[in-house]
Amino acid sequence: MVRQRFAPSPSGRLHLGNARSALLGWLQARAAGGEFLLRIEDLDPDRSSAEAIDGIYEDLRWLGLDWDGPVLKQSLRAEAYADALRKLEAAGRVYPCFCSRAEIARAASAPHVGEEGPRYPGTCAHGGTAQAGRTPALRFRVAPGVVSFADQLHGPYSQDVDAVVGDFVVRRVDGVASYQLAVVVDDAAQGITDVLRGDDLLSSTPRQLQLYAALGLSPPAFAHVPLLMDADGKRMAKRDGAQTIAGQRAAGKSPEDVVGWLAKSCGIGDGSASSASELVEKAPFIPYPDSGTSR
Numbered sequence: 001m002v003r004q005r006f007a008p009s010p011s012g013r014l015h016l017g018n019a020r021s022a023l024l025g026w027l028q029a030r031a032a033g034g035e036f037l038l039r040i041e042d043l044d045p046d047r048s049s050a051e052a053i054d055g056i057y058e059d060l061r062w063l064g065l066d067w068d069g070p071v072l073k074q075s076l077r078a079e080a081y082a083d084a085l086r087k088l089e090a091a092g093r094v095y096p097c098f099c100s101r102a103e104i105a106r107a108a109s110a111p112h113v114g115e116e117g118p119r120y121p122g123t124c125a126h127g128g129t130a131q132a133g134r135t136p137a138l139r140f141r142v143a144p145g146v147v148s149f150a151d152q153l154h155g156p157y158s159q160d161v162d163a164v165v166g167d168f169v170v171r172r173v174d175g176v177a178s179y180q181l182a183v184v185v186d187d188a189a190q191g192i193t194d195v196l197r198g199d200d201l202l203s204s205t206p207r208q209l210q211l212y213a214a215l216g217l218s219p220p221a222f223a224h225v226p227l228l229m230d231a232d233g234k235r236m237a238k239r240d241g242a243q244t245i246a247g248q249r250a251a252g253k254s255p256e257d258v259v260g261w262l263a264k265s266c267g268i269g270d271g272s273a274s275s276a277s278e279l280v281e282k283a284p285f286i287p288y289p290d291s292g293t294s295r
Contacts, residue, residue: 002034081177096136120166
């Protein structure tokens with residue numbers, strides 16, 4: 001059975017780009033007779049709020065996107081992440097790191113600068129020096145070699161994680177699990193078979209595949225869809241209220257108006273008003289959205 005999921009961060013109201021990912025995942029699950037699960041990625045307490053979580057529920061229901069089973073909240077999953085870290089530690093795959101971001105950026109042996117900053121040069125890989133008043137992060141000891149997988153939209157994708165990223169953080173200095181670890185542990189716990197998400201996360205997938213292997217878990221299939229851009233060609237942001245689902249509702253748009261437009265941006269339908277349920281039979285199992293522009 002196909003088990004899809006939508007995993008928003010509750011740092012604001014859903015914007016049209018979030019909603020498109022939710023719609024595509026929902027259509028994929030429903031077209032296959034599968035399940036669509038909801039997970040709230042609220043690991044960062046400074047950016048998450050109960051109001052935003054309630055807004056996510058409201059926006060999804062307004063769009064006609066229901067979900068199966070209970071909602072999983074990452075803020076309640078600390079023990080599951082700690083258990084995964086213990087397994088990695090027992091296998092010798094994590095180590096404490098006392099380096100600051102500034103120190104990593106200054107490292108002469110870290111010339112590569114990727115999407116998440118310079119490659120970690122391995123300063124603490126063989127025993128870092130504890131520093132008074134500084135709590136260490138935990139880094140995952142990356143396995144050498146190229147990681148390859150077949151993305152359902154992009155096709156074959158390969159990355160040498162060690163060369164591009166280096167050993168990466170799996171527990172932050174504040175003791176909270178990193179996104180990379182949490183997403184792997186939670187997708188496995190929820191039995192997710194198919195992950196559909198924005199292609200800004202495509203380059204994260206090889207790291208996650210290394211974590212799946214190190215934890216003895218089976219990875220899902222991945223489909224990374226192009227991001228929905230605004231009229232200026234910029235990635236949509238929650239701070240732009242007009243591009244949020246709440247903003248569309250306030251402007252007098254109906255759920256069918258919004259769903260129909262989102263579907264057309266994915267090559268599904270002609271853009272006419274439509275409910276999500278009416279699109280299930282029209283949706284390909286793996287949709288092929290274009291880059292899209294705002295309304």
